[in-house]
Amino acid sequence: MSDVSVGMTEKQALGLAPEAPGGLATPRDYIALLKPRVMSLVIFTALVGLVRAPDHVHPVIAFTAILCIAVGAGAAGALNMWWDADIDRVMTRTQSRPIPSGRVTPQEALAFGLTLSAFSVVVLGLLVNVLAGALLAFTIFFYVVVYTMWLKRSTPQNIVIGGLSGALPPMVAWAAASGSISLESVILVAIIFFWTPPHFWALSLYRADDYARAGVPMLPVTAGPDETRRQILLYTLFLVPLAMSPTFLGEAGLVYGAVSGVMGLGMLMAAIKVYRLRTGEEATKAAKKMFGFSILYLFLLFATLLAEALIGRI
């Protein structure tokens, strides 16, 4: 990372091209590179995986595992920002990020992301267990290479397939606690995996212009808003019973069954509203409401799973 800068007049005198200044970043900019809001979801879902795993781990090892998963997710976010800096410059939602705003150079973000990726994987593998370290490495690879570098700019199925990387943290944490993978950890991953498309497509319905300007083939851009609304409804119809399945499979209690049923009904109603309202301000409002409700939905599902596991241990 460069801590020095050279005045433009010197550069011009030497016949050098102007470059990003560098050395302007504060620690806050590096934290922003880690996508703290995404990281908070990763920490929360990983914590649920860790607590629900059958084996008990020492609190210090548990803390180390969650820390490594969080840092690994953040590192993937930094590498995503490095690769997508050109898109971020065009989209209003992302223009103020550290790289487009010029506070962090792409080289600095790349070095930061690679260092933290390697460090989080190695530390998790050495201090917790190798399976968890390998799963974290796969998660970072999938997000950066498969989603960011390949799928995001090439197919409207980008967030469907790429969503796997955002869904894996509970499984990584489960593996950290137990050293294995079980059916319940797969269900936790599946819930987040099938939640991701309706969540992001609701957002993309009212950000379609932004995505089109940046050349990102999100579903509303390539297939139109009506097809997106249909896909949101179909995925929600699959998601709601899937989210209730832990109770039917005996993995979760009746409280979870009730919460997932009531919240699932709300999710379904939001999806139907998005499907039916197709024009004007009402349509935008319905999509925004669905986006917000989907966050609450996932949070309550995992919070209930966490609460049941903690109460069960008392």
Place this chain on the structure above:
Amino acid sequence: MAQDVHDTVRKDTGTDAGAGKAPHAAPPGVTDGVVLTPEQVRRRRARSVAIASVLGFLVLLFYVVTIVKLGPGVVLNRPL
């Protein structure tokens, strides 16, 4: 890249220590190397403090994890 430019400027203005002149003896109007603005100095300091804090935390974490992995029996009952 910026450091390369820095070196080039120093060579061109003949202000290297090997040239027998003090670093501040550059001709008027020519910058002797890179001069950070007060804001850049402040931000570099903030970054340095953050890196030091993270390193200190990691030292503590590795120490505690090592103790936990060894187990209290090993640490407390070791021969003196």
